[in-house]
Amino acid sequence: MTAIHWTKARQQIQELIQQPRFGLFSDFDGTLAPIAPTPEAVLIAPAARQHLSDLAAELPLVALISGRRAGSLQAKVGLEGLVYIGNHGLEQWLDGKVVGLPQAAAFRAALEQAHAEIQAVLPPGAVAEDKGLTLSIHYRQTPDPRQFVLTRGVQIHDIAQQHGLVLFTGKMVLEVRPPVEVDKGTAFRDLVLEHKLSSALFLGDDISDLAALQAAAALRSGGIAAYGVGVQSEDAPPEVAAHADYQADGVADVEQLLAFLLAARQASV
Ligand SMILES: [Mg+2]
Structure with missing residues (x-):
């Protein structure tokens, strides 16, 4: 509908x-x-x-x-x-x-570790933005955004998961958030x-x-x-x-x- x-x-x-x-x-x-x-x-x-x-x-x-x-x-x-x-x-x-x-702030250390690991695998044009309680990976300015998701999406998802965090998607952005409902x-x-x-x-x-x-x-x-x-x-x-x-x-x-x-x-x- x-x-x-x-x-x-x-x-x-x-x-x-x-x-x-x-x-x-x-x-x-x-x-x-x-x-x-x-x-x-x-x-x-x-x-x-x-x-x-x-x-x-x-x-x-x-x-x-x-x-x-x-x-x-x-x-x-x-x-x-x-x-x-x-x-x-x-x-x-x-x-x-x-x-x-506070239940989100408790994941700050995990978020910092995930940030460092994600940063290491980002290609030129992709930017990891530290938003305190969450992390946004903006890929609008990568040469091929669709390819970025296909190649890096799973990798970033796995890093997030290893640190007990959750990955969400948006328009030209991947977001790592604490597992808070x-x-x-x-x-x-x-x-x-x-x-x-x-x-x-x-x-x-x-x-x-x-x-x-x-x-x-x-x-x-x-x-x-x-x-x-x-x-x-x-x-x-x-x-x-x-x-x-x-x-x-x-x-x-x-x-x-x-x-x-x-x-x-x-x-x-
Ligand atoms: Mg919007």
């Missing part, structure tokens, strides 16, 4: 955001900000940033849930009044400090419950966002009107459209959706 474009569901989305306890949740890279050659080069579009700021003033909760470090996420957006969750739910930026889950889905669900939301929307574009898209469905069976928007792109994994309720066509279209959400919210009060 492929999700319908959000403009074909304006009425339903309007009903969600007009509930007083509505929360907006979003991924960052590839959803609010266009993908760039390196994670450092990624910038949020000014319009998207302004819409988020305006929505944060109107809503009980606006939360960003990213695979980035929480501090990097906060620095890229730089708005007050938002909740910033980093490292796929393993840490949160709170009042200028990053608070991580936390992901964007649990982070999303926990925030919805903690903030006693009655409706919510999650926006995401990559494999790691699937957990949140699935959490939306689980929340619905518990009586909370949570829905997911899958953001399409050239290299979007087909699973995203398959598990999303609605679809947006890239970062520029997400800006349109945010503008619509803001107008609908303002019309309701």
